[in-house]
Amino acid sequence: MKLGLRGKVVLVTGASHGIGRAISLAFAEEGCRLALASRTQEALAAVTKEAEALGADACHWVTDVTDPDQAEALAEASSREWGRIDVLVNNAGGGLAKPFEAVRNEEWEHTVNLNFLSAVRLSRAVLPMMKEQKGGQIINIAALSGRVPRFGQIASNAAKAALINFTESLAAEIAPYGIRVNAVCPAAVFNDRWQERLLRYGKEHGLPPEQAMAELAAKRIPLGRFGRPEEVASVVVFLASERAGFITGASILVDGGMGRTVSAP
16 A cells, blocks of 8 residues: 655654654655654664664654653754654653552653643644645554553553543644644553563463463453554554545554453453
8 A cells, every 4th residue: 555655754752662663664664754752862863773774864853852842842853854744743651550649749740741741732833834734644642541541550541531632622623724633542562561561470470471471461452462563653654644534533542452342350
């Protein structure tokens, strides 16, 4: 399927690891021009080189998107470098595995800032140029936990839920300008946090890592395996393309079926 994205300018936050890295490389394979951002210089530079090795033009900025000034500067620098921004992927985020009474005020503020307000700020920053271009795409990486709360991580559940509602609300407001806004909601995509959970699960049940992964996947995920970051990236790239031109305000689950089932005790 030809997606028609060659030459499009794509800004990706949280681009240096996991899903963000996979999204960046997937757009690189489509021939896009990339503006990549994260807080870690070494990993970010490595992803930029990977993208360039795939034939893409790419640049990067070390940015903490929880800082309003840095987020605005990122949008300005990206538009100066490439002259436009066609696609914004708000991928920066992270979970907080604490129950309600254990979450401190500053942890609430940081979690909401990282998972929700950073997307609000960057969307606001790119909107004027997208309006002038008479089109663009904003794709927010939320989570299944924004739809079906995950036990023991109330702060990030609430922040992701806010991001999903923001996606739906903004999509309705700016649709007349030809700008589409969608969310992708992953779950059980293997990353460093899942590695830690698997190590704990294996230790509790006396299982080696591979067996712990297979057993946990069989119990919790209808498809019987963990997802790959590249599978999330494929959905993001499709949503950014004109093949998805009639999709806006959607929140698409990429979760192996977890969001439609109840796990056994």
